[in-house]
Amino acid sequence: MEESNINFHEMNIDDRILKAIANNGWTEPTLVQERGIPLLLEGKDMLVRARTGSGKTAAFVIPIIQKILEFKEINSVSYCTRALILAPSKELCNQIYKNILQLTIKCSREVKCVDISAQIDMKEQRPLLITNPDIIVGTPARILLHLQANNFSLDKLQTIVVDEADLVFSFGYEEEVNEVVKYLPKTYQAVLASATLSEDVLKLKKLLLKNAVLLKLQEPDLAPLSQLSHYKLNAEEEDKAVILYCCFKLNLVKGKTIVFVNTVDKCYKLKLFLEQFGIHTCVLNSELPASCRCHTILQFNNNTYDIIIASDEKFLDEEHEPSSNKTSKRKHDKEFSIARGIDFQFVSVVINFDFPLDIYSYIHRVGRTARGKNKVKHFCFFLLLTFFNCSMYFIKGTAISFLNIREQNLLKDVEDYIKQGISEKKDIFQIFNFKLEEVEGFRYRAKDAWRAVTKIAVREARLKEIKYEMLNSKKLKRYFQDNPRDLLSLRHDKALHTVKLQDHMSDVPDYMVPASLKEFVKDQEERNKDTKKKDRDYYKKKLVGYKKHQTKKRNHLVGMEYTGLKKT
CATH class of the missing domain: 3.40.50.300 (P-loop containing nucleotide triphosphate hydrolases)
Known part of the structure; x- marks a missing residue:
């Protein structure tokens, strides 16, 4: 540039x-x-x-x-x-x-x-x-x-x-x-x-x-390779879920992350899957009310939460939707497109859990990171590459694509297109060498959790999320107008509880952590404890201030005794 x-x-x-x-x-x-x-x-x-x-x-x-x-x-x-x-x-x-x-x-x-x-x-x-x-x-x-x-x-x-x-x-x-x-x-x-x-x-x-x-402008459709790194990883559906679980649970991927899928059902399947391990996410799709989507994006940009699962539905045909009469009544908002135009601020990582169905869809998806002239320090993707036979950190925008056998041809089309705007003769997509054999304990857990998310659980989760968001959008609208501070506490990453959650699933025992990552994970846990302590202290101070504010607002006439008129 x-x-x-x-x-x-x-x-x-x-x-x-x-x-x-x-x-x-x-x-x-x-x-x-x-x-x-x-x-x-x-x-x-x-x-x-x-x-x-x-x-x-x-x-x-x-x-x-x-x-x-x-x-x-x-x-x-x-x-x-x-x-x-x-x-x-x-x-x-x-x-x-x-x-x-x-x-x-x-x-x-x-x-x-x-x-x-x-x-x-x-x-x-x-x-x-x-x-x-x-x-x-x-x-x-x-x-x-x-x-x-x-x-x-x-x-x-x-x-x-x-x-x-x-x-x-x-x-x-x-x-x-x-x-x-x-x-x-x-x-x-x-x-x-x-x-x-x-x-x-x-x-x-x-x-x-x-x-x-x-x-x-004479510039490529994507940010230069010095600002945006592209990775590919061959994996089938269940293995994709294992890898995603490990990346988040072992803090291999840090910073703000958008996970793209191709259907609304997959949004909720991933959310319910990650919920079982205590990984909080929120979803964005065309079925949610527009006010909810805008509020979700605002809170994401304000660092309320770090992971969004988004369905990019622009290029989907009818064949991707179930053909039953019940599902045909689902109401989608035609004025919806996550991959285009929306400015998700300081996104570190874009993960294509499902590879996009079109070249331009890939370009606009990964364009959510490495945007404008944001300084390198804002792209906080920290990946311990000793686990992947390397000894350095990446600190820039990153796109990781999970590919199954059927998606290989789509990758080739994207790579050929990107190469047209680059004079250097080198591979666009680097290999994301994830060692599945070193996380066998995670794999065993993840496969059970993935199978636990049934079609019925997904359907119930969709209905529950829509009802919950409609309640927030309509019945509480006037309340939030009078109490704007309370709107800040409204979160979109709450558990949907349509799949049974087990407490032990959210913990990672020491024996499950690969030997090459033990020191890294220990260091991350200590940092998280310090961060949580600071957050607790901060909210304690806020709570004290709120109680004092409520005391001032209290009606002082309440509690006063009326003794009546005195006899003269």
């Missing part, structure tokens, strides 16, 4: 935006930001093609905020919508909205933004739009509904952005986008941001752009 020649402070950006950029820890712009921001500030239409994790969102958000601030310096009394941002999924809309809030932290009074992607009653969102927010974020379907209801106007729109443009039509929004265009003014600036240049993107280009600049 080329080095940046222009820094943020050299782009004539408002000081308030520069302070927000500094707060986010961005020391220098990425390539797409360096090239794109100056062109957008000049008012040019643009089609941006850059790989996932390259910083496209900030590249179009910063110029939007800058133009709104400049406009308001001249027109102090104008309350109107100046920017409209369309995205194909609720999660991505929510993420863009939060990025805008971060970048407007020093000018929040001047620049107002709302996210209307949530599928709630439009009457609840209408008050947000009556104030004519400067920036509106939403899915095309939701934006069109509000436009048809005259809840806001685009008469004075300055900029329209379509993020992940190559997914908008494939998510079924072609009609909605065509209708939204009818509400646009005669002159506006348009931006299309995409990771690929598909036929759908070219259709959108003809529909929205005029004399556009094509910003197609």
Whole structure:
């Protein structure tokens, strides 16, 4: 990747935006930001093609905020919508909205933004739009509904952005986008941001752009091999489960991890399997409410938990779903894609438990790690490689793919594609030499635990999770609005208890640990004890403060005795 020649402070950006950029820890712009921001500030239409994790969102958000601030310096009394941002999924809309809030932290009074992607009653969102927010974020379907209801106007729109443009039509929004265009003014600036240049993107280009600049960066679809390591491991289904169990239980994989599977059922099968060993995980899939998915991603980014099991369902056909009448009624959210666009922050490891069914799906999965220009110190993947005949540590983004016999051809296609953008003649995928014979005790336990997760247990777990999340989403909504601190304690990695849990399964006896890992595991246990002690001390202090706060709030009239009127 080329080095940046222009820094943020050299782009004539408002000081308030520069302070927000500094707060986010961005020391220098990425390539797409360096090239794109100056062109957008000049008012040019643009089609941006850059790989996932390259910083496209900030590249179009910063110029939007800058133009709104400049406009308001001249027109102090104008309350109107100046920017409209369309995205194909609720999660991505929510993420863009939060990025805008971060970048407007020093000018929040001047620049107002709302996210209307949530599928709630439009009457609840209408008050947000009556104030004519400067920036509106939403899915095309939701934006069109509000436009048809005259809840806001685009008469004075300055900029329209379509993020992940190559997914908008494939998510079924072609009609909605065509209708939204009818509400646009005669002159506006348009931006299309995409990771690929598909036929759908070219259709959108003809529909929205005029004399556009094509910003197609000369960079590979993936982070360079110096920043992202690819590993492969041949294993059948049960052996995959053994290896995953060992990696987490022996702390061979540390840091934030996303485990990708190809179906929703496999999400819950893995969760129930790991639950039996005391390994807490949370799941993300299209059946969960959008508010739950956004909250899960937020807590993951805030380090509430470290492991997410995600089903990447974009490329799945009907043949992967059971054909029974009962399962055909499952409600999936079409506005869902985990592998695309979502910014999982500082992910150390991506594990393909099921190898992706498509080249681009692999690219977008492993693009969840080694993102942007995050410093190497953030990629905290520590793997004791003496166990694998090596004597060093990796401290960078890592992708590990488990492959069975049927998935070998898919791997070859991915490797051939990645090699096209690399001049060096070397293997992309390194061998992950896991010694199954040294963890025979784990293997015995894991196979029993894997077989214990039956189809009935998976079905019950799915229903239980959906009911639990719907309860949190609906019945407790007003409570969480009044008690926002309590929302922070709501977790998505709780045990589902549809498989019998045995206490001894979560412990690892000393005799089961391979000889080459004994010192490492002992050291990790001591560190964990220190961390838990610090956490206990921290929460004790918080509890004391909370009790004092409750005492102050107590009604002092309670407990007072009424003696009645005294006789004179």
